[in-house]
Amino acid sequence: MINPKNIHASEPDASLDRVDGPVKVTGTAKYSAEYQFGQLTYAVLVTSSIAKGKIKSINASKAEKAPGVLTIIHHLNSPGIPGYPVVKQPAERAPLGTAFRVFYDELIYFNGQPVAMVVAETFEQAVHAASLVQVVYEVEEHQTDFEANISKAEMAPSVRRSKNSPFQDYDRGTTDAWKNAEVKISATYTIPTQHHQPLEPHAIIAVWEAADKLTVYDKNQGVKSAQGNLAQTFKLPRENVKVISKFIGGAFGSGIRVWPHTVAAVLAAKKLNRPVKLVLGRELMFTSVGYRPYTVQKIEMGATKAGMLIAITHEGIGQTSQYEEHLERTILASRAMYACPNVSTRYRLLSLDVNTPTWMRGPGDATGMFALESAVDEMAFALNMDPLEMRLKNHADSDPERNLPWSAKSLKACYLLGAEKFGWKNRALAPRSMKSNGWLVGYGMASSLYGFHRHPSKAKAIMLADGSVVVQSATMDIGPGTGTAMSRIAAKVLGVNPRKVRFEMGDSSLPDAPGQNGSSTIPSVGSAVHVVCESLRNKLVTLAEGMPGTSPSYANILKYHNLSQLEATEESKSGPERDQYSMYSFGCHFVEVHVKPLTGEVHVKKVVTCADVGKIINEKTARSQSIGGVVGGIGMALMEASVMDHRYGRYITSDLASYHIPVHADIPQIEVHYIDKPDMLVNPIGSKGLGEIAIVGVAAAVANAVFHATGKRVRELPITLEKLI
Amino acid sequence: MRPFQYIRPKNVKEAVDMVSLEENARFIAGGTNLVDLMKRNIETPDKLVDITHLPLKKIEYHSGTLRIGALALNSDVAEHAIVNSRFPLLAKAIDAGASGQLRNMATVGGNLLQRTRCAYFYDTAFPCNKRQLETGCAAVGGINRMHAIFGLEKNDLEKSCIAVHPSDMCVALAALDAIIITFGPKGERKIPIQDFHRLPGNRPDLDSILEKGELILAVELKSNTFQQHTHYLKIRDRAAYAFAIVSAAVALDVQQDQIRAARVALGGVAHKPWRLFDVEKALAGKPISQNTFRNAAAVSVADAKTFEHNAFKIKLLPNVILEALMNAAGLEPSYD
Numbered sequence A: 001m002i003n004p005k006n007i008h009a010s011e012p013d014a015s016l017d018r019v020d021g022p023v024k025v026t027g028t029a030k031y032s033a034e035y036q037f038g039q040l041t042y043a044v045l046v047t048s049s050i051a052k053g054k055i056k057s058i059n060a061s062k063a064e065k066a067p068g069v070l071t072i073i074h075h076l077n078s079p080g081i082p083g084y085p086v087v088k089q090p091a092e093r094a095p096l097g098t099a100f101r102v103f104y105d106e107l108i109y110f111n112g113q114p115v116a117m118v119v120a121e122t123f124e125q126a127v128h129a130a131s132l133v134q135v136v137y138e139v140e141e142h143q144t145d146f147e148a149n150i151s152k153a154e155m156a157p158s159v160r161r162s163k164n165s166p167f168q169d170y171d172r173g174t175t176d177a178w179k180n181a182e183v184k185i186s187a188t189y190t191i192p193t194q195h196h197q198p199l200e201p202h203a204i205i206a207v208w209e210a211a212d213k214l215t216v217y218d219k220n221q222g223v224k225s226a227q228g229n230l231a232q233t234f235k236l237p238r239e240n241v242k243v244i245s246k247f248i249g250g251a252f253g254s255g256i257r258v259w260p261h262t263v264a265a266v267l268a269a270k271k272l273n274r275p276v277k278l279v280l281g282r283e284l285m286f287t288s289v290g291y292r293p294y295t296v297q298k299i300e301m302g303a304t305k306a307g308m309l310i311a312i313t314h315e316g317i318g319q320t321s322q323y324e325e326h327l328e329r330t331i332l333a334s335r336a337m338y339a340c341p342n343v344s345t346r347y348r349l350l351s352l353d354v355n356t357p358t359w360m361r362g363p364g365d366a367t368g369m370f371a372l373e374s375a376v377d378e379m380a381f382a383l384n385m386d387p388l389e390m391r392l393k394n395h396a397d398s399d400p401e402r403n404l405p406w407s408a409k410s411l412k413a414c415y416l417l418g419a420e421k422f423g424w425k426n427r428a429l430a431p432r433s434m435k436s437n438g439w440l441v442g443y444g445m446a447s448s449l450y451g452f453h454r455h456p457s458k459a460k461a462i463m464l465a466d467g468s469v470v471v472q473s474a475t476m477d478i479g480p481g482t483g484t485a486m487s488r489i490a491a492k493v494l495g496v497n498p499r500k501v502r503f504e505m506g507d508s509s510l511p512d513a514p515g516q517n518g519s520s521t522i523p524s525v526g527s528a529v530h531v532v533c534e535s536l537r538n539k540l541v542t543l544a545e546g547m548p549g550t551s552p553s554y555a556n557i558l559k560y561h562n563l564s565q566l567e568a569t570e571e572s573k574s575g576p577e578r579d580q581y582s583m584y585s586f587g588c589h590f591v592e593v594h595v596k597p598l599t600g601e602v603h604v605k606k607v608v609t610c611a612d613v614g615k616i617i618n619e620k621t622a623r624s625q626s627i628g629g630v631v632g633g634i635g636m637a638l639m640e641a642s643v644m645d646h647r648y649g650r651y652i653t654s655d656l657a658s659y660h661i662p663v664h665a666d667i668p669q670i671e672v673h674y675i676d677k678p679d680m681l682v683n684p685i686g687s688k689g690l691g692e693i694a695i696v697g698v699a700a701a702v703a704n705a706v707f708h709a710t711g712k713r714v715r716e717l718p719i720t721l722e723k724l725i
Numbered sequence B: 001m002r003p004f005q006y007i008r009p010k011n012v013k014e015a016v017d018m019v020s021l022e023e024n025a026r027f028i029a030g031g032t033n034l035v036d037l038m039k040r041n042i043e044t045p046d047k048l049v050d051i052t053h054l055p056l057k058k059i060e061y062h063s064g065t066l067r068i069g070a071l072a073l074n075s076d077v078a079e080h081a082i083v084n085s086r087f088p089l090l091a092k093a094i095d096a097g098a099s100g101q102l103r104n105m106a107t108v109g110g111n112l113l114q115r116t117r118c119a120y121f122y123d124t125a126f127p128c129n130k131r132q133l134e135t136g137c138a139a140v141g142g143i144n145r146m147h148a149i150f151g152l153e154k155n156d157l158e159k160s161c162i163a164v165h166p167s168d169m170c171v172a173l174a175a176l177d178a179i180i181i182t183f184g185p186k187g188e189r190k191i192p193i194q195d196f197h198r199l200p201g202n203r204p205d206l207d208s209i210l211e212k213g214e215l216i217l218a219v220e221l222k223s224n225t226f227q228q229h230t231h232y233l234k235i236r237d238r239a240a241y242a243f244a245i246v247s248a249a250v251a252l253d254v255q256q257d258q259i260r261a262a263r264v265a266l267g268g269v270a271h272k273p274w275r276l277f278d279v280e281k282a283l284a285g286k287p288i289s290q291n292t293f294r295n296a297a298a299v300s301v302a303d304a305k306t307f308e309h310n311a312f313k314i315k316l317l318p319n320v321i322l323e324a325l326m327n328a329a330g331l332e333p334s335y336d
């Protein structure tokens, strides 16, 4: 008989290599655009070149005659989308809260809006025909300039309606108490619009299997939410929509929603009754799949001369479209981060004639912590105090916002570990006082935090006759190595080698699970995998009872009972602990920069990043996540900016030659350290999210290091060289 | 991209005939620039004349002259032993451009004729005189951080162009007084690099003085006394794989700590690679020192004109020249 305690974890101590590594590096992993179909057709979007107005006319006659063209769809001839309301005559601007409706009416909401779609036998034919579609517009005056319109920002209507919204004005202690503090600072921080720009552009192949049965091979971050959305949009029973998204070449939040191009491809496939493939060109990646919104924040902060924080006032204004709100956590970190008796936050939105922003890695927190952690650094400078000491002094031992104990928090340990590994003690207090080989040297640091998210998740585990295991859940892997981590969780519970586990995901017909966002996959799906494997193991243990021999193998148990396989399905979700504890991941980043005094060039020379995210499931893939977050943060700090010419309301950054993301030469050695202490109050695996916290605070750490190197405080990202000379 | 014909001519003569006689034909070499432009409907040729198999790839050094075939790959030139020993500035400049993959495709001829990276030129939704004459220049009143400060049209800027030539290689060629050898309908000619690229004037659509169908055969460099003290300093928004905000190719002929002659050329500041003859004069005959360099570099921006977003180049440029000169001279800069 098997005693579960005797099951020896045969898992290797060393980290597991990526289970999907071989198929990715050999090119056999199939991404959304790579599925082959006999009757495949190719779609290309025609997009608006104005930011606001109406389509006066569309002349597609030349395009229709171009070789290979099958159809050209626009608002005048669209077969219509069942889930959209009947078009009004004359057209009315969509009420706030309406997701953009593709080819719906003649109204233009943003530059780059899809206005027509050409479908042809080949991609080249479609591209050519698309260039022949002539659209005439009636131009209306647009507003896209955040700075010029900032006075129009207001509390979002949905927040005004909901007294419990976290975005309501917040006051702890005395409002604006910073004014009376011994030492005070006040500063405004700006981050520009930034785009995810995953290297794999968004793509879809839409296939109608029958008049009421749809399959899409789509790049997204949530097959179940995409399934639900498409079912609603096309008025189909949920189970008649299948969404496949097996491999994703990066997404960073750009695939959380179902975007208009996906709907357009499904519409065209319906009209033609043939599979339709649509891949967004790089320039369309700037207007089709959201972005991190332009945000202006003001922080006012007061402290005692001894460095105790008295008050923080944090105001944030984010950008959104004219048709939807987009709220981000921007100001929320200031309520929970430090033990500070008086905290006020205000959050406002500015609607502009642009497409709606979306979540981008560390949404809100990456933005907010750039401001807060820059401000703490400014305060430390004003106090003539070491910035790390300042943070240690004001460490929040319990959640000051919710008045709850933390489920676990090892931030102090992160600070001390990071400082030691980095060599923080060698930092001279005065800015512009460290030099090396003609470069100015700066050390900077910042904290990070990210809220814990766990959503109800299901998983199924199947023991096969040969003793190998298949685990299934409709979750995703946009890059972090979900399959690898899940295999490891399953292997540990079942006591098998992780290489004997196959984790299946990215298919909406699998057991219900959340999409990959909010660093929730390991906490949610990982818990479900843990629970379902326990359940399967228990079933096997029961079957083993009364079998001859002392410890039969799983294969033998099945064989003995004449079973070809044995399966279990479980759901896992949060319980009352959510109201008893405050749950966050914490961390910090230490950054060394070198700045050339003559030219203002900034080179990041060293980064040490530490995180307390509970238990680390698989160190190798975790490290990659942390490194990727730091790289993203360096991009955010030093180069990423989507620049718009507001006379046209149109981006002038429309390719990767003008929208800079870091290249290898920009990235130094990045050291990653984890506290790796399970937080058993959050879930059965003791593991919290890592994906977002990896980027939160990095931009501030870089900016703080630049200040330390140069004595120049740059409050407007990115820190390009003209700001330093 | 529009449908087009693709042809491989048998020899140079046939290639030149094809492009000079056909209404809308274009040579294609590595295609790293032309194909991108075609994808975005900025270049719309009916016929592509592929020259990559023509015998113009050789890099040869004879009696003091280096001759680089127009089809020599950027990476082959940068790695060539004689280029590195006698013309190191050229190797450094090429290596500062694009990426390894691109340099493996890009040719010397194509590099000379690559078109500007002005964002307004690259997107047909914006007006652009370079793309279409008389439509206006969106950059003048637009976002012009990367744009020119030298060689600008004096009278009617709106009808001209403030874009810059994006090449790194050409900046070194300008510093080294390269000669471009071409063959066109009127036969062969030798064009000094100074005359090869144009200032925009009222014909910003034309980047060079080449006539229709004129094929670049080779680039020639005369042996010089500068190889000991050269530097190419490229300032950009990231450490690699980005176009220059400004770049400086400097070369010094130094004897016993005295500068006998100097060459200074810039990228990212004008519609063509920009020689700073005044700075060169200010350097000649002076001892090498931070002071000499600083004083000479200060002369560099005398004629500059800036726009809303590129005013910083006036401050940056002397610093870049100073730093490049210090580097070329092997001096450690001392900062205040």
Ligand SMILES: Cc1cc2nc3c(=O)[nH]c(=O)nc-3n(C[C@H](O)[C@H](O)[C@H](O)COP(=O)(O)OP(=O)(O)OC[C@H]3O[C@@H](n4cnc5c(N)ncnc54)[C@H](O)[C@@H]3O)c2cc1C
Binding pocket: A657, B026, B027, B028, B029, B030, B031, B032, B033, B034, B035, B036, B051, B070, B071, B074, B096, B097, B098, B099, B102, B105, B106, B107, B108, B109, B110, B111, B112, B113, B114, B166, B167, B168, B169, B214, B215, B216, B217, B241, B242, B243, B244
């Ligand atoms: C992402 C990216 C980044 C880049 N970064 C840089 C950079 O940092 N610095 C830099 O300097 N460059 C950079 N480049 C540009 C690159 O150097 C050029 O694209 C390349 O040099 C062009 O060479 P090619 O042979 O591919 O030319 P093609 O694209 O084939 O041709 C370009 C033009 O030259 C003409 N042509 C080509 N050969 C001849 C000839 N022999 N005679 C007459 N006409 C000819 C063609 O008709 C065409 O008009 C970058 C390019 C890309 C795509």
